[in-house]
Amino acid sequence: MSKLKPWFPVILWGAMLLFSMLSMKEVIELSKKNKSLTEQLSQQVEINNKYQSRIDKLNELDIRHSQELASAKNEIDTLRDAVSSGSKRVYVKAECPAVTKNSTESGSNEPTARLNKATEQDYLRLREMIVENERQTQYLQDYIKTECLAQ
Numbered sequence: 001m002s003k004l005k006p007w008f009p010v011i012l013w014g015a016m017l018l019f020s021m022l023s024m025k026e027v028i029e030l031s032k033k034n035k036s037l038t039e040q041l042s043q044q045v046e047i048n049n050k051y052q053s054r055i056d057k058l059n060e061l062d063i064r065h066s067q068e069l070a071s072a073k074n075e076i077d078t079l080r081d082a083v084s085s086g087s088k089r090v091y092v093k094a095e096c097p098a099v100t101k102n103s104t105e106s107g108s109n110e111p112t113a114r115l116n117k118a119t120e121q122d123y124l125r126l127r128e129m130i131v132e133n134e135r136q137t138q139y140l141q142d143y144i145k146t147e148c149l150a151q
Contacts (some may be wrong), residue, residue, distance in 0.1 A: 057146050065139040072131040080124045090120045 082088035092115060115123065 054147065058143070061139065061142050061146055065135055065142070068138075069132065071137040072135065073128065076124060076131065077129045080121075083120055083124065090115050090123055 078087065083090055
């Protein structure tokens with residue numbers, strides 16, 4: 001046993017050196033993994049920021065077009081109420097050949113061509129549908145410009 005005592009510190013020192021080298025290797029590998037994960041995280045954060053920016057732009061687009069559509073509908077509703085109350089009328093520009101017995105009579109006594117109530121309401125509904133379609137088309141065009149062409 002006395003022969004082992006002088007070698008014991010050398011063996012202990014060697015074991016500590018070996019353990020230290022293994023620990024250093026593990027630290028280096030973990031450092032590389034940490035760097036890789038940090039890069040992946042920063043890339044994901046950048047991707048998330050881009051998506052958030054796109055979502056914000058689409059929200060602004062949606063709000064703007066929703067407000068425009070609501071404004072147009074309010075305008076048509078106001079017109080509908082005015083027509084219903086009689087303060088405004090829907091006229092049709094038409095030329096109707098009149099059958100008159102006396103050719104010297106002027107047409108000043110002839111009534112103006114007008115639509116009946118059901119047709120007026122159909123006209124206003126058609127006008128509302130046209131506005132909705134225009135706004136939806138504009139929204140889709142802006143969506144394509146924002147979402148598809150901007151990339």
